[in-house]
Amino acid sequence: NAGVMQNPRHLVRRRGQEARLRCSPMKGHSHVYWYRQLPEEGLKFMVYLQKENIIDESGMPKERFSAEFPKEGPSILRIQQVVRGDSAAYFCASSPAGPNQPQHFGDGTRLSIL
Amino acid sequence: AQKITQTQPGMFVQEKEAVTLDCTYDTSDPSYGLFWYKQPSSGEMIFLIYQGSYDQQNATEGRYSLNFQKARKSANLVISASQLGDSAMYFCAMRSLNDYKLSFGAGTTVTVRA
Numbered sequence: 001n002a003g004v005m006q007n008p009r010h011l012v013r014r015r016g017q018e019a020r021l022r023c024s025p026m027k028g029h030s031h032v033y034w035y036r037q038l039p040e041e042g043l044k045f046m047v048y049l050q051k052e053n054i055i056d057e058s059g060m061p062k063e064r065f066s067a068e069f070p071k072e073g074p075s076i077l078r079i080q081q082v083v084r085g086d087s088a089a090y091f092c093a094s095s096p097a098g099p100n101q102p103q104h105f106g107d108g109t110r111l112s113i114l
Numbered sequence: 115a116q117k118i119t120q121t122q123p124g125m126f127v128q129e130k131e132a133v134t135l136d137c138t139y140d141t142s143d144p145s146y147g148l149f150w151y152k153q154p155s156s157g158e159m160i161f162l163i164y165q166g167s168y169d170q171q172n173a174t175e176g177r178y179s180l181n182f183q184k185a186r187k188s189a190n191l192v193i194s195a196s197q198l199g200d201s202a203m204y205f206c207a208m209r210s211l212n213d214y215k216l217s218f219g220a221g222t223t224v225t226v227r228a
Binding site for chain 2: 103
């Protein structure tokens with residue numbers, strides 16, 4: 001499967017635990033984006049990364065959320081001390097460099113907080 | 115700031131008929147791209163079609179076509195010869211040329227009836 005790979009597909013955490021969401025971009029794509037989708041809503045931009053660089057994190061909550069895209073390995077979205085309001089679907093997308101390249105999405109991670 | 119409006123929360127269409135999904139947008143950027151994505155009940159986001167603001171012709175991809183009216187700031191998606199597998203949520207999104215984050219509308223649910 002040459003598409004964007006996200007894992008896990010479903011993640012259950014108790015309040016106060018940490019959640020780690022992984023994303024491997026499509027082959028040849030150097031740009032990674034994370035979006036969050038609350039129930040019955042469209043996707044909202046969170047963060048845009050290139051290898052080893054956070055380019056724009058204007059959509060990230062100021063606390064508890066962080067993202068990275070290391071030189072080797074997948075991009076990681078990390079949520080510390082999760083709360084019920086973090087329950088959502090988290091989508092990763094990737095694209096090649098260049099203007100108006102379509103972003104191709106992974107299947108998402110459904111995060112449920114007990 | 116960019117804003118995407120999808121005014122139809124839900125639509126029903128008979129199999130083999132065409133359906134038009136409305137999308138209007140608001141932006142002050144002179145150059146931008148418009149995208150449509152499909153989200154079936156399984157949850158993944160599937161890229162359907164792209165229209166650039168300076169493209170002279172309306173985009174088409176198989177049974178999908180985009181009715182782009184720049185002066186009206188609308189980018190309606192037309193699905194021809196609907197199939198049962200077209201039942202899904204459809205999102206309109208845009209991105210300015212010098213930006214990378216997608217802004218999404220709230221989505222339209224399409225249900226195809228046999």
